[in-house]
Amino acid sequence: MNNYDAIIIGAGSVGTPTAHFLSQKGLKVLVLEMRAASGQGDNKAAIGGVRATHSDPGKIQTCIESLKIFSTWEEEYGFDMGWKPGGYCFPVYEEKTEEVLKGLLPTQKNYGLKIDWINKHKVAEIVPGINTENLRGGTYSPEDGQVSTLLAPIGFQREAQKNGAVFQFNEKVIKYELKNNKLTSVITDKKKYSAGVVILANGADAAEHGPLLGMDIPVVPDTHEAGISAPVKQFLAPLIVDLRSGPEGKTTNFYFGQNREGQIIFCYTPKELFIGTDRESQSEFMPIIANRMISLIPRLQNLLIRRVWRGCYPMTPDGVPIIDFAPEIDGLFLAVGMCGQGFMLWPGAGKNIASLIVDKKPIISEEANNFFRYDRDFYAAKKEALK
Ligand SMILES: Cc1cc2nc3c(=O)[nH]c(=O)nc-3n(C[C@H](O)[C@H](O)[C@H](O)COP(=O)(O)OP(=O)(O)OC[C@H]3O[C@@H](n4cnc5c(N)ncnc54)[C@H](O)[C@@H]3O)c2cc1C
Known part of the structure; x- marks a missing residue:
């Protein structure tokens, strides 16, 4: 046996x-x-x-x-994994980031991916309430999505x-x-x-x-913190990745989205890594991420945060x-x-x-x-x- x-x-x-x-x-x-x-x-x-x-x-x-499997799972097996289509959007405020993201597009398109550079008006349309000051545009890939972990x-x-x-x-x-x-x-x-x-x-x-x-x-694992809000009315289809470094000097990019239940789920990448497996939450996380999210989409200031957690990225060199x-x-x-x-x-x-x-x-x-x-x-x- x-x-x-x-x-x-x-x-x-x-x-x-x-x-x-x-x-x-x-x-x-x-x-x-x-x-x-x-x-x-x-x-x-x-x-x-x-x-x-x-x-x-x-x-x-x-x-x-993976996308084929997640997006058709319910149809195939009758079990809902919380699939939410809506894509990814990387809004861009810096010239260098624009160059990098535009430079990746030919490779990505070569593999048949639906991704394009969109102007700032289009970004503002798919990310309602986004701060448009110095916004240059961004990439948008409508066929990506979210699933409940x-x-x-x-x-x-x-x-x-x-x-x-x-x-x-x-x-x-x-x-x-x-x-x-x-x-x-x-x-x-x-x-x-x-x-x-x-x-x-x-x-x-x-x-x-x-x-x-x-x-x-x-x-070698390092740890990252995340959080989730109480549900609000659906307004955000794509997951958002902001590649800028934070003004507080502690963060690089941060990313978030609204799940099928209407909750905003979010996390950031710390500038200095927390090496190891200590999964205790830290007091600095919420003030930093709240500032970053509110300066990107001011209407997020009304969110009620339900809980935070910390987990590992198991990293290779x-x-x-x-x-x-x-x-x-x-x-x-x-x-x-x-x-x-x-x-x-x-x-x-x-x-x-x-x-x-x-x-x-x-x-x-x-x-x-x-x-x-x-x-x-x-x-x-x-x-x-x-x-
Ligand atoms: C804040 C945060 C946000 C993230 N967001 C995303 C995201 O949006 N998309 C994405 O793709 N990834 C994301 N990740 C990364 C993702 O969580 C990890 O890459 C992924 O979960 C690793 O999968 P795994 O199966 O290797 O590890 P795990 O899911 O941890 O599975 C390993 C399992 O092995 C078990 N185990 C360990 N040792 C033993 C043993 N000796 N005997 C028996 N069982 C054992 C553990 O209990 C565990 O259940 C995120 C991570 C964090 C921390």
Whole structure:
């Protein structure tokens, strides 16, 4: 009973869609999760933004698949994941940002993405009440959207279970057994299991499993805070990303949107990173984000804030996830280092790895797939920048 075709460690943003796609292909799947339910790690810290409008082919092609899956999930499986179309809008106030975003458009359009530069009047139309002083215009990608991070893991888990996948909660993986570089068993605080392939999808804790497996897993988490308001009447269709640095000197970009329930959900990227996994909220978050949001859209001053939280971005040195077979351990697949985009990447990436594992070929192009390889030079971009 303890032998499976695939074991997934972690039932989060990564683990739950992976369980769905692997079990859909007929594999006998076991998911081991140390928490009491799916999606209770950093998955539920995400604000649920899903966009394909990235700058590299790996993320673009993977998120195109994710968008197809999220936007048709209810139709296909009769379960509402809180999908809200409405796109992403990056309003732009600075010349340099305009150049950068316009520079990405040819690549993005090359992959068939619907994204364009729009003038300031159009931005003001789709972002009602936006501050138009010095507004230059912005990018708008109407086919991106939002999903509930609370509902999505339940949807994936439910379908995986229908296909026979087993979810074991409150069970922590603590050890592995290897023989001649083959991963032979996974040991939890309760039992010992074996499988043809083990998928490591344990988010912010990935690096801790490096020494247990005798390899380096270059994932360092840093934390980001977010919050949500009480619901207000729907007025904001797209998610908004403001790429400016904040006047308070502590923030870089910030992003927010209005979910299907009418709540405004928001977070920012701190200038100085908070390295580690301390998920306690900080007193500076609300005053800073409130100022930024109100100066962008003054009518947001009337919002009632319901709660705040802090979660991790499991970061790799180059900000790109690792989605690859471990090079020196037979039977181990690494699905770690999701950075700030694990929620949006994983339906597409889960479908891709199910195809890699079962059909031995990716559903995205080889070029795109290579972006996620473990054996890449994680410091290549930094070295290039220093030249
Ligand atoms: C404020 C904030 C906003 C964000 N917004 C977005 C967004 O809009 N869109 C987006 O795409 N991403 C967003 N993210 C990023 C996203 O949350 C992460 O990239 C993603 O959740 C990581 O997924 P994961 O499956 O790797 O980790 P998790 O979802 O944390 O899953 C890992 C699971 O593994 C389990 N686990 C760990 N160790 C063990 C063990 N030894 N045994 C058993 N189980 C174990 C954990 O309990 C956990 O459930 C945001 C993050 C934050 C903090």
